Amino acid sequence: MSERTALARFLPPPGLARSLCVQSVLYAAGTGVFLTGNVVFFTRIVGLSAVEVGLGLTVAGLVGLVLTVPLGAAVDRIGAKRAWAVAMALEAVAYSCYPWTKGFGGFVGVLLVIGTAQSLGNSGQVAYTLDATDRGNQVRVAAFVRSALNIGFTLGALGSGLALAIGTRAAIIALPLAAAVMMTVNAVFITRLPAVSRARDTAPAHSARSAVRDIPFLFVSLAFGLVHADQVLLTVLLPLYLVQQTAAPHALLAWLFILNTGLVVLLQVWMSRDTDTVPGAVRACRRAAVAIGAGGCAAFFAHSAPAVLASCLLVCACAAFTLAELLRAGGGWGLVSLLAPAGRRAQYQATFSLGGRLEAMLAPTAFTWLAVTWSPAGWFVIAASVLAGALLLGPAALAVQRRRAVASPRRAVPRERVS
Numbered sequence: 001m002s003e004r005t006a007l008a009r010f011l012p013p014p015g016l017a018r019s020l021c022v023q024s025v026l027y028a029a030g031t032g033v034f035l036t037g038n039v040v041f042f043t044r045i046v047g048l049s050a051v052e053v054g055l056g057l058t059v060a061g062l063v064g065l066v067l068t069v070p071l072g073a074a075v076d077r078i079g080a081k082r083a084w085a086v087a088m089a090l091e092a093v094a095y096s097c098y099p100w101t102k103g104f105g106g107f108v109g110v111l112l113v114i115g116t117a118q119s120l121g122n123s124g125q126v127a128y129t130l131d132a133t134d135r136g137n138q139v140r141v142a143a144f145v146r147s148a149l150n151i152g153f154t155l156g157a158l159g160s161g162l163a164l165a166i167g168t169r170a171a172i173i174a175l176p177l178a179a180a181v182m183m184t185v186n187a188v189f190i191t192r193l194p195a196v197s198r199a200r201d202t203a204p205a206h207s208a209r210s211a212v213r214d215i216p217f218l219f220v221s222l223a224f225g226l227v228h229a230d231q232v233l234l235t236v237l238l239p240l241y242l243v244q245q246t247a248a249p250h251a252l253l254a255w256l257f258i259l260n261t262g263l264v265v266l267l268q269v270w271m272s273r274d275t276d277t278v279p280g281a282v283r284a285c286r287r288a289a290v291a292i293g294a295g296g297c298a299a300f301f302a303h304s305a306p307a308v309l310a311s312c313l314l315v316c317a318c319a320a321f322t323l324a325e326l327l328r329a330g331g332g333w334g335l336v337s338l339l340a341p342a343g344r345r346a347q348y349q350a351t352f353s354l355g356g357r358l359e360a361m362l363a364p365t366a367f368t369w370l371a372v373t374w375s376p377a378g379w380f381v382i383a384a385s386v387l388a389g390a391l392l393l394g395p396a397a398l399a400v401q402r403r404r405a406v407a408s409p410r411r412a413v414p415r416e417r418v419s
Contacts, residue, residue: 012144016132016194020141021148023189027088028149030182032156033163034095034175040164041098041172042107052104058361060111064119065357069212071116072123072350080131080346084124085190090117092183098176119350127346130337132196135276142333143272150264211351216403217339218351220396224332225355226389227285229292229382230325232363234260238318240372241299247307248314256318263322271323272330278401281334282394288327289383289390295320296379303376339400 012018034041042048048056075083094113101110133141159178163171212218238256242248274280295317302313332352340348370378 012141012148017137017141017144019193020129020145023186023193024145024148025152025155026182026189027186028152029156029159030152030179030186032153033159033182034098034179035153035156035160038175041175045099045169045172046101046103046107048104048107052107056104056108056111059108060115061357061361063112064115065354065361067116068119068123068350068353068357069347071120072211072347073344075120075123075127075346075350076344080124080127081190081193081195082124083346084121084128085187087117087121087124088183088187088190090114091121092180092187095176095180095183099173122353123346123350126336126349128193128196130340130345130349132194135337138337139272139276139330139333140269142337143269143330146329147265147268150261150268154261211344211347212354214348214351214400216396216400217348218354220335220339220393220400221352221355222358223355223389223393223396224285224335224352225357225359226386227288227328227331227393228356228359229363229367229386230288230321230328231356232360232367233292233295233321233382234318234325236364237367237371238299238314238321240368241302241376242314244372245376246302246310246314247305248302248310249307252311252314256314259315259318260322260325263319264326268326268329271326272333275330275334276337278335278338278397281331281338282397284327284331284334285393286390288324288331289387291320291324291327292386293383295324296383299371300376300379335397339397339404341404 012021042053042056091114094110094117097110101107129141129145130138160175163175239253242253242256243250272284275284298313298317298320302310302317305313336349336352340352367378367382370381372378
């Protein structure tokens with residue numbers, strides 16, 4: 001009995017939540033199996049230079065940023081489940097075209113299709129989850145889904161690692177084809193999820209840019225983007241800093257990845273508690289900023305430390321950044337679920353993601369220059385910028401919440417239900 005109870009704490013509740021987690025594992029495994037080896041594929045199979053790969057990824061990122069909000073508005077019009085399934089089918093087609101991609105133009109074209117599909121699918125998935133889940137369970141279900149994603153990414157990375165270890169042309173070409181198969185399975189799986197009836201927005205019809213014109217909400221997005229720094233810190237800056245600025249062994253990078261993934265899988269649901277209110281979500285984001293500050297301090301002192309001490313400090317930094325990731329993710333889910341109007345959830349979710357997308361585009365260069373090129377003291381500048389974002393986030397989110405309450409006083413919102 002006690003063993004079953006302990007196991008149940010790590011499993012999503014039966015029903016729709018469990019189905020969403022299964023889908024997440026399938027999707028992340030398909031994405032992860034190619035994501036790990038995509039640079040090898042493009043340089044060895046397509047014959048591109050590293051500079052061309054980086055430029056293509058940048059172009060695709062810019063186009064994806066521009067299309068984010070219009071795609072979110074399209075999801076609201078055609079329906080979350082339908083848009084989500086179409087997005088998975090598009091990804092499957094794009095991955096299946098990879099082995100026949102020729103030159104830089106073909107590479108960018110395929111990336112644009114995948115980037116568009118991922119934006120469409122992300123908006124559809126978030127909107128469907130919010131529509132299909134009772135308000136009190138939305139953050140908890142999202143936390144289970146994120147844990148499942150990390151399990152899937154790990155499984156995909158292991159598969160990719162096996163193919164790269166084999167190293168033959170056939171093994172590398174098999175990576176995008178495997179991703180295409182997984183995306184096809186995903187599309188079919190999504191079509192079999194239960195249909196949902198959405199609560200309709202009672203406000204007048206708006207254009208595709210209406211969420212962007214909601215200036216207070218846009219400010220929330222930008223402030224949250226500053227708090228979103230944990231991803232760049234974990235995946236870009238900390239590895240570069242370890243290699244170029246510390247005496248820690250390079251093999252430690254693999255263990256830091258395992259530590260991050262394990263903590264997310266085990267702790268995401270628990271760390272997302274109490275983020276189902278706007279004040280609770282804001283508190284989580286502020287704690288995330290404090291954790292980033294603590295991790296930055298540990299990384300700073302690792303610069304001049306001997307190898308063993310530097311390794312311990314970098315493990316502490318990775319743990320702190322992962323704690324920030326867990327808190328920030330829970331806070332973000334709480335904010336978007338509470339502040340996005342019913343009927344326009346996909347559009348508002350897309351707008352909410354703009355801050356994080358901008359941070360993902362600009363922060364790698366800025367953070368690397370600050371902490372690696374300029375000085376290890378750049379960690380303190382990074383921590384200060386994150387703390388500033390967290391401090392600005394609270395008043396902005398509460399202001400949006402007050403505007404929502406004034407706009408629809410005493411108005412009952414129909415409960416979402418699964419049919």
